[in-house]
Amino acid sequence: MNRNEPNDATPDAAPDAPHRHFIQQIIDMDVASGKWGAPGDRSVVKTRFPPEPNGFLHVGHPKSIVLNFSIAAEFGGSCNLRFDDTNPEKEEQAYVDSIIDSVRWLGYQWPGCVEHATPGEPAFYEGVRFASDYFEQMHAWACELIERGLAYVDEQTPEQIKLARGDVKKPGTLSPFRDRPAPESLAEFRKMTEGAFPDGSRVLRARIDADPVSKNPAPMASPNMNLRDPVMYRILNRAHHRTGATWHVYPMYDWAHGLEDSIEGITHSLCTLEFEAHRPLYDWFIRAINGEIPSPGAVPGVSRTAPREPRIHHPQQIEFARLNPTYIVTSKRKLRQLVEDGHVTGWDDPRMPTVSGLRRRGVTPEAVRTFCAGVGVTKFNAVHDVALLENAVREHLNKVAPRRMAVLDPLKVTITNWDRETEWFDIPNNPENAADGTRRVPFDSVIWIERGDFMEDAPNKFFRLKPGGEVRLRGAYWIRCNEVIKNDAGEIIELRCTYDPQTRGGDNPPPDAEGKVRKVKGTLHWVSVAHAVEAEVRLIDRLFLAEQPGKRTGDPVDDLNPESLKILNGCKLEPSFAAEGEGLTLLKEPGWSDGIRRFQFERLGYFCLDPDSTPGRPVFNRTVNLKDSWAKANK
RNA sequence: GGGGCAUUAGUGUAACGGUAGCACGAGUGAUUCUGGUUCACUUAGUCAAGGUUCGAAUCCUUGAUGCCCUACCA
Structure with missing residues (x-):
């Protein structure tokens, strides 16, 4: 490419070009140089998301998913979803289904993907790749390597192999089977394949000699342990x-x-940092298959030495740092422990940092994607503030979530001067977007307000209801508290208030005789007692109290938040949650990409409808609270 | 007594030998029928020491610190 060409500035040369992270820069260069195809052909870029189906996806995985799929999309290439199902001891079909479901939920499609398919039906798996589909081919290549003296069957016990490998500071010793004749290894390997031997009795090992490219100084002496004749196949009957x-x-x-x-012709194999030291091995294997590693003279019976034609594709691996959010654990073992020990209700408990947990909590795929894009792509082991995730969630939900009024901890208020029938108010679904329309909310002589919105001995800065004080009921009227009614135990059970007819719709009353406008500082949410819908609300808080759970004692369980879940019963919702009719208009809801219904409960937070809901009894999970500068100031 | 990778405001991330920016957080104020939103302002940084250079966050050397590597897991 001629950089001196005048006025032909490439888009990325613009001064305000968006930042391109180091992986994009590498791919840019590969595309420009024609490393994988015609120079400048961006569509050759192929990536993949390669999970092992041995557990559920957690918050860390979306970073890799977003990275791989967005790079493919950006370049006009493609991204495969491929399961690394090479260990039948740990893997299950159920995990395959759950992972596919999570990737779909995040909004990504792989080549051949059929939209809107449900688990179990063939369309659901369309286009999904499996390592097991390639077992035959891999096995054939392994046999070739044996024939070329580059792999051998080792009959040592696992303990012997481990011992003979040495450690990071000391070279190991060579296996007595290392130089056995190639035909003998091949025969043994075939018998292993047929099931002639018990588990663990033999393995196929790569025979890696001194090699300048992988920087292996001598057999079994590399400071990189991965190069000390690694195991390629093990017997698993x-x-x-x-x-x-x-x-x-x-x-x-x-x-x-x-x-x-x-x-699969993957051009850029993106993976996490810990695989950095494995890269020389992957490269060695591909070079070996391609005939770039000479057959050793020490192995008798080598039957083929010719380089393989055509040569197989050699992907480039690039490593990046994994996602590591605060207040969250991502180790599969620790997550399993939380489930099995009953600290949570299951893998999709809304408190779980699994993708299915986030989903059930009400987090949107859009927010997860924004979060992942926001943390960047580097090789630095970072700690990511969950506030960034919460910010992405609030930002998205604030824009689209319909507003509703819900009283979680109800206190009865009687409007003593109300002498009319029920009055219906049209209240905006979302003040952020007038196009979302309005909903009808009934107002009547007895209403619920939030217990925490009343204080008998209130400090100056308390803008809510207090004896003799006046507040606005959102979208309805102003009320003044005249009387506090208590039970024998001294607990407040009711407030008796009067409303001001001049504040209809919540508007300011007209100026008085002296031209002064009466003002009110607080606005409360409320629900008519006669029309209220009863609901269960689950207040979800972070599962752990420590920024890095388990750092203190070694066990994350010690850092569990005892108040991570508070179940509230008898919450009162405005009736627009119920079926249409009786003058009610169901409010317009956004086209949620996953069908989960989410709302902002005004002044409280964002909540979503939980699958535990029944027709007469909705159950809501709190996704995240609203920012609350009053609560913060009172800490 | 080995090797690999990394280190920029509290957190994360830009600047690719030439003005250290941005986001989140925190703080202050304004607006507001959500103590929300929005807006404005403030806060605070190149791991250390040498070297190369007219000029270094950037290149080199040494050191410090952190992460990773010694499964027949992935």
């Missing part, structure tokens, strides 16, 4: 959730992963 009883040997991740990417 066990059925696989997809291939059934076909196989008795299964490939190890290090052998399989790079080959899966190669088979």
Whole structure:
């Protein structure tokens, strides 16, 4: 590309060009140089999201999902969803379904993906790749490597192998089987494949000699332990959730992963930092298959030495730092412990940092994507403030969530001078967007207000209701508190107030005789007692109290927030939640991409309808509270 | 007694040898029929020491600190 060409500035050369992270920069250069195709052809870029189906996706995974899919979209290439199902001991079909579901929920599609398919039906899996689909090919390549003297069957016990590997500071010792004749290894490997041996009795190992490219100084002496004759296949006489009883040997991740990417033509294999030290091994395997590693003279019976044609595709691996949010654990083991020990109700408990938990909590896929894009892509082990996620959630929900009034902790208020029938007010669904229309809310002589919105001995700064004080009831009237009624125990059970007819709709009353306008500082939400819908509301708070759970004692359980879930019963909702009719208009709701109904309960926070709801009894989860500068000031 | 990677306001992230910006957080004020939203302002930073250079967050050296690597897990 001629950089001196006048006036032909590329878009990314503009002074205000958006920042491109280091992975985008690498891909930009690869595209420009024609590394994978015709120079400048952006559509050659192929990525993939390669989860192992051994658990549920957690908050960390979307970063990788967003990265891989958005890069493919940006370049006009494609991103595969591929399961790394090489370990039948840990993997299950149920996890496959859950992961596909989560990726779909996040809003991404892979080549061949069929929209709106449900788990279990064939369309749901359309286009999804599986490492197990490539087992045959990988096995054939392994046999080639054996024939070329680059892999051997080792009959040592796992303990012997471990010991002989040495450690990071000391070289290991060579296996006595390392130089056995190639045909012998091949015969053994075939017998392993047929199921002739018990688990753990033999493995296929790569035979890695000194090699300048991977910086291996000598056999079994690399400071990179991954290069000390790693295991390629182990015997597992066990059925696989997809291939059934076909196989008795299964490939190890290090052998399989790079080959899966190669088979799919992945150009950029994006993964997390801990795989950095594995990259030389992946590269060695591909080079070996491509005939770039010479056959060792020490192995007798080498039957083929010719380089393989055509050569297989060699993807480029690039590592980035994983997502690491505060107040959250992401280790699969620790998440499992939370579920199994009953600290939460399940993998989709709204407090769980799983994708299904976030979804049930009411977090939107849009917010998750914004959050992931916001944390950036670097090689720095960062700690990400959850406030950033919460901010993304509030930002999205504030724009689109319909407003409703809900009283969580009700206190009865009687309007003593109300002498009319029910009055219906049209209240905006969302002050942020007039196009969202209005809903009808009934006002009557007895209403509920939030217990916390009244104080008998209120400080000066308390703008809400107090004896003798006046507040606005949102969208209705101003009321003044004249009387506080208590029970025998001294608890406030009712407030007796008067309303001002001149404040209809909540507007300011006209100026008095001297031209002074009466003002009120507080506006309260309220619900008519006669029309209220009863609901259960689950106040979700962070699961852990510590920024980095478990750092203190080693066990995150010690940092659990005992108040992470408060279940409130007898909450009062305005009746527009119920069915239409009786002068009610159901409010217009946004087209939620996942069908989950979310609302802002005015002055309280964002809430979503939980699947536990029944027709007569809605259940809501609090996704996140509204910012509350009053509560903050009182801390 | 090895190797790899990293280090910029409280947190995260830009600046790619040439003015250290942005977002979140925190704080102050204004607006507001949500103590929400919005708006304005304030806050605070190149891990350390040397070197190269007219000029260094950026390049080099040394050190410090953090993370990762010694599964027949991924």
